[in-house]
Amino acid sequence: MSDITMTIDGREVRAKQGQTVLEVCREHGIYLPTLCHWPGLSNVGACRLCVVEVEGTNKLGTSCTMPAADGLKIRTQSEALTARRKMTLELLFSERNHFCPVCPESGACELQDLGYRFGIDSIRYPYLFPALSLDVSHDYIAMEPSRCVLCQRCVRICSERVGVSTLDFRERGIQQMISPDMGLPLGESSCVSCGACMQVCPTGAIFAKKTAYLERAATAGGPQSAMRPVASTCAGCSLGCRTLVQVSNDRVVRIDADMEAGDAGILCRKGRFMQMEFAGERITQPLVREGDTLKPTDWDTALATVADRLGKIVRERGASAVAGIASPALTNEVLYLFQKVMRAGVGTGNIDAIDGRDLRVSRAATEGLLGPDVRAKVEVRLADLDEADLFVVIGADPTRTHPVAAAAIRRGVYHRRAKLIVINPRKTGLTDLADLAVQPKRGTDGTLLNGVMRALVEAKGGAPAALTAMLMQYTPEAVAAETGVSTDELQQLAEAYTAARHPVLIYGRGITKQNDPRLIATMQALTLVAGHATATSFPILGLRRSASSTGAFDLGVDPTRLPGRLRFTPAEANRFASAWGKPVPEPTSFNANEFDPKAIGALYLLIGDDTLPQEEEMAERLAELEFVVVQATYRTPLTEVADVVLPAPTWAEQSGTFTGIDGQVRPLRQAVTPPEGVRMPWDVLCSLGNALGLKGSYANVAEVAHEIGRLVPEYAEALATGERAVHFRDASFDVRRSELRAPDYLAESGGR
Amino acid sequence: MSDKPKIATVWLGGCSGCHMSLLDLDEGLLDLAKAATITASPITDIKEPPEVDVCLVEGAVCNTDNLEVLRKCRERAKILVAFGDCACFGNIPAMRNFISLEETLQRGYVDTESTASGEVPRGEELPALLEKVQPISYYVKVDASLPGCPPSAEAILFAVKELLSGRLPKPEGELLRYD
Numbered sequence: 062m063s064d065i066t067m068t069i070d071g072r073e074v075r076a077k078q079g080q081t082v083l084e085v086c087r088e089h090g091i092y093l094p095t096l097c098h099w100p101g102l103s104n105v106g107a108c109r110l111c112v113v114e115v116e117g118t119n120k121l122g123t124s125c126t127m128p129a130a131d132g133l134k135i136r137t138q139s140e141a142l143t144a145r146r147k148m149t150l151e152l153l154f155s156e157r158n159h160f161c162p163v164c165p166e167s168g169a170c171e172l173q174d175l176g177y178r179f180g181i182d183s184i185r186y187p188y189l190f191p192a193l194s195l196d197v198s199h200d201y202i203a204m205e206p207s208r209c210v211l212c213q214r215c216v217r218i219c220s221e222r223v224g225v226s227t228l229d230f231r232e233r234g235i236q237q238m239i240s241p242d243m244g245l246p247l248g249e250s251s252c253v254s255c256g257a258c259m260q261v262c263p264t265g266a267i268f269a270k271k272t273a274y275l276e277r278a279a280t281a282g283g284p285q286s287a288m289r290p291v292a293s294t295c296a297g298c299s300l301g302c303r304t305l306v307q308v309s310n311d312r313v314v315r316i317d318a319d320m321e322a323g324d325a326g327i328l329c330r331k332g333r334f335m336q337m338e339f340a341g342e343r344i345t346q347p348l349v350r351e352g353d354t355l356k357p358t359d360w361d362t363a364l365a366t367v368a369d370r371l372g373k374i375v376r377e378r379g380a381s382a383v384a385g386i387a388s389p390a391l392t393n394e395v396l397y398l399f400q401k402v403m404r405a406g407v408g409t410g411n412i413d414a415i416d417g418r419d420l421r422v423s424r425a426a427t428e429g430l431l432g433p434d435v436r437a438k439v440e441v442r443l444a445d446l447d448e449a450d451l452f453v454v455i456g457a458d459p460t461r462t463h464p465v466a467a468a469a470i471r472r473g474v475y476h477r478r479a480k481l482i483v484i485n486p487r488k489t490g491l492t493d494l495a496d497l498a499v500q501p502k503r504g505t506d507g508t509l510l511n512g513v514m515r516a517l518v519e520a521k522g523g524a525p526a527a528l529t530a531m532l533m534q535y536t537p538e539a540v541a542a543e544t545g546v547s548t549d550e551l552q553q554l555a556e557a558y559t560a561a562r563h564p565v566l567i568y569g570r571g572i573t574k575q576n577d578p579r580l581i582a583t584m585q586a587l588t589l590v591a592g593h594a595t596a597t598s599f600p601i602l603g604l605r606r607s608a609s610s611t612g613a614f615d616l617g618v619d620p621t622r623l624p625g626r627l628r629f630t631p632a633e634a635n636r637f638a639s640a641w642g643k644p645v646p647e648p649t650s651f652n653a654n655e656f657d658p659k660a661i662g663a664l665y666l667l668i669g670d671d672t673l674p675q676e677e678e679m680a681e682r683l684a685e686l687e688f689v690v691v692q693a694t695y696r697t698p699l700t701e702v703a704d705v706v707l708p709a710p711t712w713a714e715q716s717g718t719f720t721g722i723d724g725q726v727r728p729l730r731q732a733v734t735p736p737e738g739v740r741m742p743w744d745v746l747c748s749l750g751n752a753l754g755l756k757g758s759y760a761n762v763a764e765v766a767h768e769i770g771r772l773v774p775e776y777a778e779a780l781a782t783g784e785r786a787v788h789f790r791d792a793s794f795d796v797r798r799s800e801l802r803a804p805d806y807l808a809e810s811g812g813r
Numbered sequence: 814m815s816d817k818p819k820i821a822t823v824w825l826g827g828c829s830g831c832h833m834s835l836l837d838l839d840e841g842l843l844d845l846a847k848a849a850t851i852t853a854s855p856i857t858d859i860k861e862p863p864e865v866d867v868c869l870v871e872g873a874v875c876n877t878d879n880l881e882v883l884r885k886c887r888e889r890a891k892i893l894v895a896f897g898d899c900a901c902f903g904n905i906p907a908m909r910n911f912i913s914l915e916e917t918l919q920r921g922y923v924d925t926e927s928t929a930s931g932e933v934p935r936g937e938e939l940p941a942l943l944e945k946v947q948p949i950s951y952y953v954k955v956d957a958s959l960p961g962c963p964p965s966a967e968a969i970l971f972a973v974k975e976l977l978s979g980r981l982p983k984p985e986g987e988l989l990r991y992d
Contacts, residue, residue: 158911160904161991162962173991180985183901183950183958190903190945192911 065131068116070138082124082135083111093137094146094175097212098125099261101326102221108212109149110175113137121145147179155186156235157193158207159264165273166265168280172210173264193238198248201270201334202259206238209266215239215258222327224471227252239266253464254330260317272314272337279309286310292319294719294727296390296712297331299605300443300465301721304332306713306732313337313713313732324444329464339711341695345738348706355706360740360748367665367705368752370688371407374662380646382662384411386653387618388671389607391742392717392729393780394765396609397616397624398746399667405641406753410620411651411661414613415673416606418654419573421619423603424626426581430799436626437790438611439585441565441598442723449473449600451480451561455506455584456571460490463604466567467491480557484509485571497553501544506572509551510583512540514590516555523590528801564593569604586801596795597788605722607671608729612720615776615787616769620651625773626789640772642756663688666703669742670694670711692742709742710735716762717743724786726779818977820845820869821862822854822896823886825879826906826946827872830963831897832856835869837966848977864889867976869896869959873906874947878940887953892976895955898962898991900948905962907946914942957981961990 063078069091076085081104086093096108106123113124116134121142124135136142153159153172161167193206213230216239220226227250231240241250259267269276279288290305295316303322307315316333320326347363348355374382385403387396396414403412414420427439446452446469459467467490473479474494483495484506492498501509515532518524524532537548546554558564566584573581581603588599605611617624623645627633634645664686670693673679680698683689691703700706714735718726735741743765747758759765770777779785824832832855838845845851853862862868868890874880887893898904909917923931949955959972959982968988975982 154902158908160908162898162905163908164992167992176991177985177989180983180989182960182984182989183895183955184948185950187951188903188907188947190907190910 065129067129067132068134070136076129078129080129082113082122082127082129082133085129086124086137091137093124094178095125096171096175096210096263097214099214099218101320102214102217102261105213105217108153108210110146112142112145114139114142143179147181150175150179150181151184151186153210154181155184155188157189157191157209160207164208164265165268165277166208167277169276170265171263189235196241196247197270198246199252199254199270200248201254201330202247202252202256203268203270203273204239204241204247205266205268207266208264209239210264211237211239212263213239214261214263215267218257218261218327221476222325222472223253223255223257223468224475225251225253225468226475228258253460253467254334255327255464255468256330256333257318257327260320269315269334271334275309275312275314276307279307279314288314290317291730291732292728293730293732294608295328295332295336296608296719296729297329297336298463299607299610299722300463301608301719301723301725301727302328302332302465303727304328306730308732311733313339325465325468327465327468329468331464336712339713341697343736344693344696344700344706344708345736347708348700348703350704355700355703360745363705363707364745364748364752367690367707367749370704371663371665371753374688375408378662380408381411381649382660383407383409383665384413384651384656384661384663385409385665385667386412387414387613387667388669388673389414389416389605389610389613389618390671390712391609391667391669392715392762393609393612393616393720393726393769393776394717394762395667395669395742395746396613396618397769398743398750398765400617400624401641402746402750402753402755403665404617404645405638405643406750406755407665408643408646410646410649411656412618412620413651413653414607414610414618415653415671416610417613417619418576418652419570419603419605420610420614421621422573422576422578423581424614425578426585429578429582430585430801431796433628435794437597437794438724438788439598439796440601440603440722442725442786443469443602444723445600446470446473446565446567446602449479449563449565450477451482451557451564452567453482453484453558453564454489454491454567455484455569456573456575457567457569457604458485458489458491459567459569459604462569466602466604470494470567480561482554482557484554497550497557499546499550499554501546504575505544506575507577507580507583508535508540508543509546509554510580510587511535512537512544512551513555513558514583514587516552517559517587517591520555520559521591523592525801528586528590558587558591561593564588564591564600566599566601567604568601570606573603585799589797589799589801594796594799596797597790599796603722608721609719611722611724612718612726615720615789616773620649622648624769625775637772643754658682658685661686663690665690666692666699667709667742668693668697668699669709672697673699692745707745708739709745710739714739715741718766718780718783720787724788726776726783726785726787728783818849818866819852819863820849820854820867820973821852821865821886821890822856822869823862823871823882824855825870825872825883825900825949826875827897827899828905829855829871831869831871831899831961834961834963834966835969838970839966841966841970845973849973862886862889866890867892867894869894870900870949871896873899873903874943874949874952875906875909876940876942880943880952881940883949883953892956892981893949893953894972894976894982895949895958897964898960901950901958901960902991903946903948907948910945914944917942957983959984962992964988965990 094110104125106126112121114136196204219228303319305317346357483498515535684702692707716731766780853859895901972982
């Protein structure tokens, strides 16, 4: 962008071609009032407040849409401009019903602020008093058109960032309304409940149905209750959206997207709303079982009980009779300590994350292609979806599980005309949007992918001879017969993938739960053969379950890995043994999903505030064990079958870091105080470790992070600065050096 | 005594909160009483406003009585001040503008939670509800406005001081609030 010079209020300023006059003014600290402008959204010049005088014309222009130009001379302040702005504001106030005393947004309203700034103490125009209806049909978002100034920020963000375009206009002129789906109540519309509209709305026209007046007390209630933002990271899924947790009087009153963090600046139903539903019976004291009931006790007794009972089972049945399962929605620091206490404290290698299998199966695929010592992350990031011209979503429904990823897909489809292919035996939230939706029979994904690869190789070559030979059996007819996908659809799929320049394959649990690394390896091979892999990654994105699913795997919450994704070697085992002061047990084949209740005598279940899948079934299995410890925030079927229950904080009550699917380490920052009696999980694990013979203690969670950094050097800088992503690769790493060995993809039968 | 400026205050369709805020001047009221004569006011309980220099009008215009009183005040005051959000903007009383008069009266006198057998009062002596509730500027010329729900004691003090100094008050900064 070239430099230009313009004159603002008699002062020469430097600007860049491509900027708007408003941007130039803001950069130079020159005030201009705005109401409809929002950085990052398109500019529409709707509110007319940012008007400026332009030398050479007597027309006023909206600076938000005016391109900065060399030699342009404008004035931002004058009596006439002030008079015009006041008139505009008075027209806005009189047009609809702005009753500040009963509005949830009073004290945090941009229209109100402008009224104060311009000293508006009376309205010269007669009030219209239109009778407009409040829409509270939605679970979380209320719309009050009486307070709307038609800035259309909501319309723009709903379209430009979220991609659903639920909100738009109906009618014109004085009748114009913001309307969901052309006249439906919001609760019946295509709204995906992300709340982006609510965050950008300058007034109280769109507000949080359940917590609006809580926020109001915080904004208008004086300095004691003033709302303060805590910059944090969402704990809802593995994408790691940055949040501003708004706190007042030691209570979370709202969760905002951190729109300046550099990501898409949106949240989803989970991150904005459901994460605030701190529901459930809170556990505030350790509980120990006496017969049929759980009795409250003190921490020392509880932890001593745990240490004693675990010690007893280790002596009687061996350490392999003890297992530990952790929720990867916990922080890296907690996850690291958990595996340390289990390995070095208890002496068992039976540890796993709830979704450990997903990570293992993906890793097995990568190692099959790149060799067993490769630790590097090989997938793309969420941000890379914004470059894609084709999305192939297989075995996943991001509209349900990772809505912010679904928004990235929609943005691509609507704004860049990217193509979308959905491969799923069932209909998903993206099916209707797809250019092509195929529904292969369950378990036939491998065949389908091989069929696509065959067509690709036939068209463009690019595969080694052995692989090409293997692919020949995947004729369109054979693939159609096995998968149920028509040869026509198969051809379309293959053509689309072949033609794409930046395709991204997105997979989810529909693939990983089949527990077959060859499915993922086939995807990787496909991208290699098509020539889309870069040095550092396959254009593939695996949607993991939890905030630190990747962190859990990185830090050794896996029966086959040591922290740092390291395989067990005598050297590494010794290194950790020296650091921890106790021997490190061998790897095992323990699996959180399918452990044998007869082989396991004791289980330590570290849940926090996570909700586990199929809790009742799991509780039944746990009930068969000799000794169960559950460290959780709320009473659930799982705590009810435990022998010892240890209280845990919610996500909002603790600090630490998460590692998202892109390898980025992000901070979780404590926003509110936990109830009396609840100890931080890292502190509990430290005490338990001590009771089990581990030395050392940590003054705070940062010291745990230091230890991780010392033992996993790749994490040191990331934990210290929060800037680096952790990739575990070196400069010579190149995904394209994969060996596409045909037998790795061949199944014994059926070509899977 | 007769050289002191004369002040009247009145409340129309308001909750009297602005007058409570006026009372929040606390000992400042004594200073006010020294500097000006407070004539008709709900506080002094003198009903009929005489000719005054300043009249503070709280409340929106909701019924014929409000309108009559407002017009009387406008006639008799050199400076008329819209006192509080209801007088300035309509505010809460104006929220009945979205429903019909019949519904309003029904809800207010018959369907109330605390009434066993309500009746809409009728009688010639009763003021009639106006079709729409309006700010006072809808009917009369207003010389100065002091928004707030209620305006703070500081804002009121500021306004009174300005008026006593012969200036029309223009509240700004912390003194200008709509809430």
